Amino acid sequence: MKVYLPAIAGHVPTEMVQCISAFLDVCYIIRHADITVNTLKEFDTALTKFHQHHEVFPTTGVQSDSFNLPRQHTLSHYRHLIEEFGAPKGICSSITESRHITAVKKPWRRSIQGLTDHIGQPHLPELTCRFLFDQLNPNAFVTSDQITLHQCPQITSPVSAFHSATATFYVPSDESGIHSWNAL
Structure with a gap:
């Protein structure tokens, strides 16, 4: 410029x-x-x-x-x-900013079934209901795998997925020089 x-x-x-x-x-x-x-x-x-x-x-x-x-x-x-x-x-x-605009303008399916189809996990609704039971009842005498599915909380509201990832890369500084790699 x-x-x-x-x-x-x-x-x-x-x-x-x-x-x-x-x-x-x-x-x-x-x-x-x-x-x-x-x-x-x-x-x-x-x-x-x-x-x-x-x-x-x-x-x-x-x-x-x-x-x-x-x-x-x-x-x-x-x-x-x-x-x-x-x-x-x-x-x-x-x-x-452009990602936000795309996310706002593009309609997303916000149901548990839509998320199930998107990530390819057919048991997601059941797993989620059982997870919620365990989270809401930490002191229960039974765990979610010991009860029937209809005894677990049901998800009726829209579901949102928040994707996140963290990557940390370490590289040698310029002071180490390229020859320091040969010594290893």
Whole structure:
């Protein structure tokens, strides 16, 4: 994107080029895989420059209302979020946003039978009812496999599945070098 700046220089106001340059700097800094204290200082400097120059858009008539788009507003929260949760490593909020839109717009079957068909577990309704009995009656003298199915709680409301997964990958740092693998 840095090639964009020379292409627009001279065709738009200088302050607009400076604003876009600062915005690109912010974007490039945030996409670093490893963010240090110095990286955060660079981020703060670039973000300050962006905020100093962004008023050029409403003053030149490019943006008539307040120049505070949601994704640009979130930049002010990035430092705190990085300090709390670490580097985003290039993850973009629009990924989860698009998934949310798809999930909301696409109708899903929300019955226990629909979930049974989806995951291919024909005994899911029975297993779920028995699981609920054991959860609701932890001090019972009998377990769910010792009673009939009609004595277990029945599921009559819609069922939602919340898929989640966590993966942790460990790789050697650059300091170890490629030759350290040969020693193993």
